[in-house]
Amino acid sequence: MxxxxxxxxxxxxxxxxxxxxxxxxxxxxxxxxxxxxxxxGSLVVRDGKTVGSSLIGQAFSSPQYFWSRPSATGPMPNNAVNSSGANFGATNPAQVDAVKGRIDALKAADPTNTAMIPVDLVTASGSGLDPEISLAAAYYQLPRIARERKMGVDQVRAMIDQLAEHPVMGLFGEPRVNVLALNLALDKK
The missing domain is CATH 1.20.5 (Single alpha-helices involved in coiled-coils or other helix-helix interfaces)
Incomplete structure (x- = not known):
């Protein structure tokens, strides 16, 4: 043995x-x-204070900031400890109600905007932690941001374009922009 x-x-x-x-x-x-x-952790530090991570989304609700993709993590949005999606199908009543609520919030924040709302502004991702939004989602919010910050639309568009990340090797991924980086750049102006 x-x-x-x-x-x-x-x-x-x-x-x-x-x-x-x-x-x-x-x-x-x-x-x-x-x-x-x-x-x-890709921590972002401003004036000696950690303000977030470039890898984990944050919830912005003020009309002067670009809003992130909705998060389905619980018990609070963008909770890195509880990364998950809602697992609701497109026809699930809870999903339909959540999307309607998000559409209503976007329209209330910018009632004059008649453009089509990009899907990533009203649906949560699988992880619930997306730090980026599509360029379409950023451009959709552009008029509201320019008005709230009393900036020119072209000036805000230039900031989006400057911070835009493009597909890796032109093939992998979609054009996108990091919401935290964009909002920090706006605050710096």
Missing amino acids: TKTLRPAVVLFAGLTLLVGVVYPIAMTGIGKVAFADKAE
Whole structure:
């Protein structure tokens, strides 16, 4: 029995040390060197104060700010601890009511805007943590932001275009803009 138990215990201890200690420490070290910003949470600091993360969405509700994509995380929006979607189908009454409510909020914030509302402003993502919105969603909100901040529409459009992120290698992903970066740039003006 000792002949078979001893190698099993030694193998178990060795693999536990290798996979449970050495590998995580090595990967953390490589991550901190190769991807320092992302490994530390991509925290955004302004005036010595952490104001958010460029990887996790934030809820903005003031009309002078660009609004993020809705979040379905609970118990509060954009809760990184509870990343999840609502899992509602397109015809689910709760989903239909949520979308109608979001449409009503957008129309109330900018009653003169008659443009079609981009889908990412009224539907939550699978993770509920999207930090970006489509360029269409940013352009939809542009008249409200310009009016609230007493800026020219062209000036706000230029900020959107300057901060826009384009598909990786022109193929992967959609054109988008980080809402936190955009709102911080607006505050800086």
